[in-house]
Amino acid sequence: xxxxxxxxxxxxxxxxxxxxxxxxxxxxxxxxxxxxxxxxxxxxxxxxxxxxxxxxxxxxxxxxxxxxxxxxxxxxxxxxxxxxxxxxxxxxxxxxxxxxxxxxxxxxxxxxxxxxxxxxxxxxxxxxxxxxxxxxxxxxxxxxxxxxxxxxxxxxxxxxxxxxxxxxxxx
Numbered sequence: 001x002x003x004x005x006x007x008x009x010x011x012x013x014x015x016x017x018x019x020x021x022x023x024x025x026x027x028x029x030x031x032x033x034x035x036x037x038x039x040x041x042x043x044x045x046x047x048x049x050x051x052x053x054x055x056x057x058x059x060x061x062x063x064x065x066x067x068x069x070x071x072x073x074x075x076x077x078x079x080x081x082x083x084x085x086x087x088x089x090x091x092x093x094x095x096x097x098x099x100x101x102x103x104x105x106x107x108x109x110x111x112x113x114x115x116x117x118x119x120x121x122x123x124x125x126x127x128x129x130x131x132x133x134x135x136x137x138x139x140x141x142x143x144x145x146x147x148x149x150x151x152x153x154x155x156x157x158x159x160x161x162x163x164x165x166x167x168x169x170x171x
Contacts (some may be wrong), residue, residue, distance in 0.1 A: 005132070006112045008036055013060070015102040017081040017134055020067045026080050026131065027064040030110055031057060043114065047126025063112060065131040086137035095135060101142035102134075109135045 010030035017026050032040050032052065037059055040052060050061045068077045083102075084095040086109070102108070111133040116125045 002127075003113070003115045006039070006114050006129075008032075008110045008112055009137075010036070010108060010110060011057070012102065012106055012108050012110075012134075013057075013104040015104075015106065015108070015134070017083050017102070017131075020080075024067045025064040026067070027062055028110070028131070028134070029060045029062055030108075031060045033058065043127055043129070047119070048114075048129055050129060063110060063129060063131040081131050082133035084133070084135040086135045087139070098134075098136050100139075102136055103140035103142040105140040106136055107138035109137065111135075 008030060010032065012031070013029040015028040017028065020026055037052070040048075040050070040061060044050070044052070050063065052059055052061050054060075065081050066078055068075055070076070083098040085098040086095055088096040090096055110131060113130045113132050114127055115130070116127055118124070119126050
């Protein structure tokens, strides 16, 4: 079986490495260009089921990481993808952990595990991809604009409140 890591530089949208969706997956959309788009097409030919789609910003595919998966009859839990801040190198090497949300259009590098697996009820193998980590190199601030009326009312006034680390009284 061929298992490898793929480091994919890409612009991302809907990047949610900290919280799982209703299907129990952490996910992101990554925009593919040039050789990376070709590599994705090659991986699809080897059985990868990630679909390449196109919108006004280009070609993209969704990558995810489950919160848990049944492997050989046992439930295996997965931690969220690791998130590094590419703007903050550490003196000892590597990067500091990233804190916060990742906005649409941020430049990132995704670390993807490309692995082979047996096709159920068959002697064949296919490839699949699991999202392992992400490094944020150029952050576009996250701006939530889809508040419901109830959410808008709930957060009203927080933008004018002093910081919790401030010495000013809150009331």
